[in-house]
Amino acid sequence: MSNAAFTRLPGFRDxxxxxxxxxxxxxxxxxxxxxxxxxxxxxxxxxxxxxxYVEKSGEEIVSQLYNFTDKGDREVSLxxxxxxxxxxxxxxxxxxxxxxxxxxxxxxxxxxxRQQRGRLREHFQWNVDVVGESEVGADAEILAVALxxxxxxxxxxxxxxxxxxxxxxxxxxxxxxxxxxDRLLAAYAVIDKVEREPPEKTLERxxxxxxxxxxxxxxxxxxxxxxxxxxxxxxxxxxxxVAAEVERLRDYFSILxxxxxGDFVEFDLTIVRGLAYYTGIVFEIFDRAxxxxxxxxGGRYDRLLERVGGESLPAVGFxxxxxxxxxxxxxxxxxxxxxxxxDYFVVSVGDEARxxxxxxxxxxxxxxxxxxxxxxxxxxxxxxxxxxxxGAREVIVLGPEELSQGIARVRDxxxxxxxxxxxxxxxxxx
Amino acid sequence: MSNAAFTRLPGFRDxxxxxxxxxxxxxxxxxxxxxxxxxxxxxxxxxxxxxxYVEKSGEEIVSQLYNFTDKGDREVSLxxxxxxxxxxxxxxxxxxxxxxxxxxxxxxxxxxxRQQRGRLREHFQWNVDVVGESEVGADAEILAVALxxxxxxxxxxxxxxxxxxxxxxxxxxxxxxxxxxDRLLAAYAVIDKVEREPPEKTLERxxxxxxxxxxxxxxxxxxxxxxxxxxxxxxxxxxxxVAAEVERLRDYFSILxxxxxGDFVEFDLTIVRGLAYYTGIVFEIFDRAxxxxxxxxGGRYDRLLERVGGESLPAVGFxxxxxxxxxxxxxxxxxxxxxxxxDYFVVSVGDEARxxxxxxxxxxxxxxxxxxxxxxxxxxxxxxxxxxxxGAREVIVLGPEELSQGIARVRDxxxxxxxxxxxxxxxxxx
Numbered sequence: 029m030s031n032a033a034f035t036r037l038p039g040f041r042d043x044x045x046x047x048x049x050x051x052x053x054x055x056x057x058x059x060x061x062x063x064x065x066x067x068x069x070x071x072x073x074x075x076x077x078x079x080x081y082v083e084k085s086g087e088e089i090v091s092q093l094y095n096f097t098d099k100g101d102r103e104v105s106l107x108x109x110x111x112x113x114x115x116x117x118x119x120x121x122x123x124x125x126x127x128x129x130x131x132x133x134x135x136x137x138x139x140x141x142r143q144q145r146g147r148l149r150e151h152f153q154w155n156v157d158v159v160g161e162s163e164v165g166a167d168a169e170i171l172a173v174a175l176x177x178x179x180x181x182x183x184x185x186x187x188x189x190x191x192x193x194x195x196x197x198x199x200x201x202x203x204x205x206x207x208x209x210d211r212l213l214a215a216y217a218v219i220d221k222v223e224r225e226p227p228e229k230t231l232e233r234x235x236x237x238x239x240x241x242x243x244x245x246x247x248x249x250x251x252x253x254x255x256x257x258x259x260x261x262x263x264x265x266x267x268x269x270v271a272a273e274v275e276r277l278r279d280y281f282s283i284l285x286x287x288x289x290g291d292f293v294e295f296d297l298t299i300v301r302g303l304a305y306y307t308g309i310v311f312e313i314f315d316r317a318x319x320x321x322x323x324x325x326g327g328r329y330d331r332l333l334e335r336v337g338g339e340s341l342p343a344v345g346f347x348x349x350x351x352x353x354x355x356x357x358x359x360x361x362x363x364x365x366x367x368x369x370x371d372y373f374v375v376s377v378g379d380e381a382r383x384x385x386x387x388x389x390x391x392x393x394x395x396x397x398x399x400x401x402x403x404x405x406x407x408x409x410x411x412x413x414x415x416x417x418x419g420a421r422e423v424i425v426l427g428p429e430e431l432s433q434g435i436a437r438v439r440d441x442x443x444x445x446x447x448x449x450x451x452x453x454x455x456x457x458x
Numbered sequence: 459m460s461n462a463a464f465t466r467l468p469g470f471r472d473x474x475x476x477x478x479x480x481x482x483x484x485x486x487x488x489x490x491x492x493x494x495x496x497x498x499x500x501x502x503x504x505x506x507x508x509x510x511y512v513e514k515s516g517e518e519i520v521s522q523l524y525n526f527t528d529k530g531d532r533e534v535s536l537x538x539x540x541x542x543x544x545x546x547x548x549x550x551x552x553x554x555x556x557x558x559x560x561x562x563x564x565x566x567x568x569x570x571x572r573q574q575r576g577r578l579r580e581h582f583q584w585n586v587d588v589v590g591e592s593e594v595g596a597d598a599e600i601l602a603v604a605l606x607x608x609x610x611x612x613x614x615x616x617x618x619x620x621x622x623x624x625x626x627x628x629x630x631x632x633x634x635x636x637x638x639x640d641r642l643l644a645a646y647a648v649i650d651k652v653e654r655e656p657p658e659k660t661l662e663r664x665x666x667x668x669x670x671x672x673x674x675x676x677x678x679x680x681x682x683x684x685x686x687x688x689x690x691x692x693x694x695x696x697x698x699x700v701a702a703e704v705e706r707l708r709d710y711f712s713i714l715x716x717x718x719x720g721d722f723v724e725f726d727l728t729i730v731r732g733l734a735y736y737t738g739i740v741f742e743i744f745d746r747a748x749x750x751x752x753x754x755x756g757g758r759y760d761r762l763l764e765r766v767g768g769e770s771l772p773a774v775g776f777x778x779x780x781x782x783x784x785x786x787x788x789x790x791x792x793x794x795x796x797x798x799x800x801d802y803f804v805v806s807v808g809d810e811a812r813x814x815x816x817x818x819x820x821x822x823x824x825x826x827x828x829x830x831x832x833x834x835x836x837x838x839x840x841x842x843x844x845x846x847x848x849g850a851r852e853v854i855v856l857g858p859e860e861l862s863q864g865i866a867r868v869r870d871x872x873x874x875x876x877x878x879x880x881x882x883x884x885x886x887x888x
Contacts, residue, residue, distance in 0.1 A: 034510045034546045034766050040503035048499045064823040066830035069478045073470035080464050096526035099570050116464045126847040140529050165833035286816040336464050386716040393494040400496035403595035417556040
């Protein structure tokens with residue numbers, strides 16, 4: 029028997045009860061809101077074949093995965109994201125399901141990222157997807173679910189905002205401004221950095237990487253410096269491709285207005301997200317102070333399902349992680365008091381009272397009450413101390429005298445008031 | 459873009475919504491009962507250092523693990539059980555916590571077992587532990603939690619039974635019957651098989667492996683063929699070591715009697731469980747028909763915490779898996795109807811009514827109602843069809859006429875009855 033101190037792996041978290049209570053608080057809001065929108069929960073295995081992730085994200089992803097060869101010589105990986113599992117599950121089943129499919133899940137996800145301060149290798153992520161609906165109503169519904177969960181947790185439009193763009197609009201604009209089709213992905217990559225790089229750098233990169241002239245680069249940059257959907261419409265609305273996309277986005281915003289979520293949402297062409305994956309409206313939700321990474325990101329991905337061998341189905345969804353969200357809730361003091369709670373602690377004196385106390389406790393639990401007591405014979409004072417440290421609202425005292433009268437004394441631990449209650453009455457419940 | 463069909467790894471499960479609903483039904487009962495007993499939920503990482511498991515179970519365990527070398531050259535393993543993580547977490551913290559510590563968790567666990575029909579490589583396991591209490595009250599409390607959760611799920615004493623033994627009693631009996639101390643583990647291994655092997659085989663193995671005479675082997679075998687705590691007391695009660703253990707077990711059973719759980723419990727010396735780990739009372743819960751593997755197993759393990767570098771603390775706990783339990787509940791038709799549920803499906807006619815319908819839906823959700831609607835403009839008939847396939851209790855119809863009167867028509871989808879309701883009244887909620 030060694031006596032080594034064992035340690036947790038770097039980048040992983042323990043959830044002691046205080047931490048688990050915070051996690052449950054968030055998970056419960058996620059589940060509650062999902063159900064209010066008629067979504068159903070599903071789950072997949074935390075371990076999948078490596079090829080499932082390579083198919084979606086390319087070989088580059090492998091360096092960031094917890095992948096290994098299992099004892100049956102299979103190349104496997106801990107799941108870095110949920111959507112490939114969703115696509116795999118639906119590939120088998122979607123034909124038999126009524127559309128649209130509204131599913132959600134709360135998987136734990138894993139990435140072997142270079143260890144940085146506060147950078148984790150696992151997190152939990154709420155995944156919500158509508159599959160089988162190409163209309164913009166599904167895009168709006170998905171963002172509404174995300175925003176409503178954040179509202180449910182106390183984050184209003186003063187605290188967070190959703191920045192929305194559309195890949196189809198961006199592509200139409202860039203092509204109108206002179207970007208050749210085969211340079212679109214390169215142009216997206218430049219735009220993804222437009223907020224973090226100086227304008228000169230962006231102009232230079234647009235010419236070098238997206239193959240446009242200096243004048244065209246200037247026109248593209250102007251789009252991002254002074255965006256607004258109206259301005260886009262004014263400047264490029266005569267282009268048929270652009271006009272159709274503007275129209276769709278206007279529908280999208282008007283649906284969110286009707287749902288009284290308009291204050292959360294703004295049009296922002298700089299939101300690009302994963303390069304090869306999204307095919308329509310994309311969004312990210314940030315804290316207004318702009319101090320944290322994105323709380324949530326998602327969008328439309330109409331081509332994934334067929335790539336993993338399924339039916340060709342349009343899809344839109346998002347992922348919201350627990351880490352940034354917990355930081356924000358803590359920072360804004362939006363985590364309720366999640367201490368331990370006990371309805372009753374039963375204190376007994378003597379063997380006979382102890383037996384009766386066990387019976388009483390059991391009957392109170394049958395009514396749904398949270399009840400504890402000392403697990404060994406102890407003096408009354410020690411029992412009261414335990415009642416306090418366990419956070420009991422009330423203490424029930426049962427001794428030989430109470431027993432002979434068929435009563436118990438019940439003390440309110442906040443007010444200190446004590447009353448006598450018939451045992452039978454206590455057991456019958458409210 | 460390939461079009462390969464991707465497959466799930468063997469031994470892993472997908473949880474489509476019907477399956478997830480069953481899983482949640484069980485998890486919720488586990489959580490509810492844990493809280494009624496004053497237990498607090500915790501969690502640890504699904505990936506730990508390999509040495510943590512080797513320390514508890516020896517090198518032999520490695521062949522059954524999902525272990526690998528990570529990209530930082532660490533030997534790691536998916537968790538095959540929860541107790542080592544609990545011990546690791548408490549090693550750091552237990553000194554600061556009031557005793558006894560009552561914690562529970564519902565981890566997913568992984569074993570690379572040879573693939574057999576229906577044999578899984580992952581399962582979920584409810585883990586419940588009391589740490590820091592050596593008295594028998596803690597042992598009884600732990601079994602009571604397990605039994606109450608099964609009662610909560612509909613399994614009464616006619617369906618299941620807990621078989622209880624005690625390592626200390628068994629050791630005292632075997633030593634009294636002539637087994638040398640250094641052969642105790644070998645004798646446990648024989649007894650563990652006593653139900654599945656013919657008596658002659660047991661007699662032979664006791665002589666060969668536990669080092670006793672034919673007469674002693676016969677005496678030991680008789681203990682298991684006709685057990686009963688009274689018989690043990692009659693035959694061996696004059697031995698001080700045995701008498702003390704019998705007394706403790708009597709206390710244990712009388713506590714469970716007081717909690718009105720006596721009908722579930724029987725003394726059964728053949729219950730041995732993990733060889734080197736348990737130190738006191740051990741138990742397993744089975745279906746009465748005896749057709750399935752154990753539903754639950756646990757017991758006292760007083761020496762684990764110090765082995766992983768923590769305080770020396772007594773501990774007692776159990777694990778209850780989801781697989782056998784789900785089988786039993788399904789077999790006994792104890793899974794409630796877990797189909798999809800929606801309070802309202804909102805049907806709208808025309809653009810203006812659609813906008814108003816979105817607002818209405820949003821306000822109903824704020825009251826906690828589960829609400830859906832078509833995500834694209836559709837005819838009334840199609841919308842009603844969706845309402846049906848989504849399992850809506852009521853359909854709210856909103857058209858231009860209703861809108862002009864400030865009302866909605868609400869149809870009960872079971873009775874088919876329809877009534878008119880003021881929109882404002884609907885939105886104010888009950």
